[in-house]
Amino acid sequence: MIGRIRGTLVEKTPGQALVECAGLGYEIDIPYTTFFHLPDVDQEVILHTHFAVREDAQSLFGFASKLDRDLFRLLIKVNGVGPKMAVGILSGLDAAQFIRVVEARDASALVKLPGVGKKTAERLLIEMADRIGQLEGQFIPSSADTVAPSDVVSTIGMHGPDPREEAEAALIALGYKPQEASKAVSRIAEEGMSSEELIRLALKNMIPA
Template sequence: MISRVHGALISRELDRVEIMTSSGLAYEISIPLTVFEHLPSLGADILLHTYLVVREDAWQLVGFINQFEKRVFARILTAKGVGPALAIGMLSTLSAERLVRAIRDKDVATLQSIPRVGRKKAEQLILDLADKMDEIQPEPMPGARRSDSVAADDAVRALVSLGYTAGEADKAVRHALEEGGRGGAVPELIRLALTKVGNRS
């Protein structure tokens, strides 16, 4: 089992990266879009937590920023009808925290914002996973405050009420938090998030 890969980032695309280890071995690793958004520049040092998907015709490494994202991915794969491509797509649309919350809270509308997830699939995910998500706890992020999570939830709901999809809202709020929105009031966080998605008439 290859549980993590550490080395220099030598190639980066929206859905995959290549990492050259100190031994000279390069790994191609599939990634969700949420991981791409946190990648360093080419040549920089990087550590990805990896999950090995074994199929009859190929082995596929999927990489994540932290163990929490990796555990969420592994848990999603246990749901009926969910393969690696769909699981990666889910984590490309919603952050791991938001996805866990949507499943746990039986939020069908948020789950339906994910491409290839209709109402029937969303209900199946909830049926298979809702009672299992409390076992997975997010890892504390350096500098993050507990209140940030509450503010982020409120900001996401506000953007959705303005007509944005849950995926758009979640991504915009995450970017706003990264660019100075931590610890601020909800209205300020919403204002910053709106600059990431633009006004919608």
């Protein structure tokens, strides 16, 4: 099991990081909440990881905090929740935010996440209510200390000729359907807005803060 990687960040895109360690380059799938915390390229990075092996694929998932990684491992044990959905959940909510949602029994916050329907949200609330106790002893910041994705999108640093296309591509990478991404961006797009501003406002309207 590969549980932690420390190396040089070679590339980063929404959803994936390439980290060089001891001459090897590891392609690591990451949620947005981790992407927002990555350092600049060529800087040292530490990611807590989960190595998943299936018959048709081997995937390495990385997280900025051990708490997020441990929550990911609990999420994929829930019936109907695979790694892709777990990454989507942790792209919209970090571990501390997710725990508060479960404690508040807030199904409406979960159904705003890509791929999470009403039945899945209810199942998550029931099954995770018993499991989040396994995370006791790990630091869980208060709401004042937790940074919501909509507040840190400005750190993405994506620049290009078409901010609207970049914003839509980022939302699709997060797991939203193309039609949802296009509608969300069109709803708030104004002349002169950067991709960072578009993503920040679109996420603010699509996922809980």
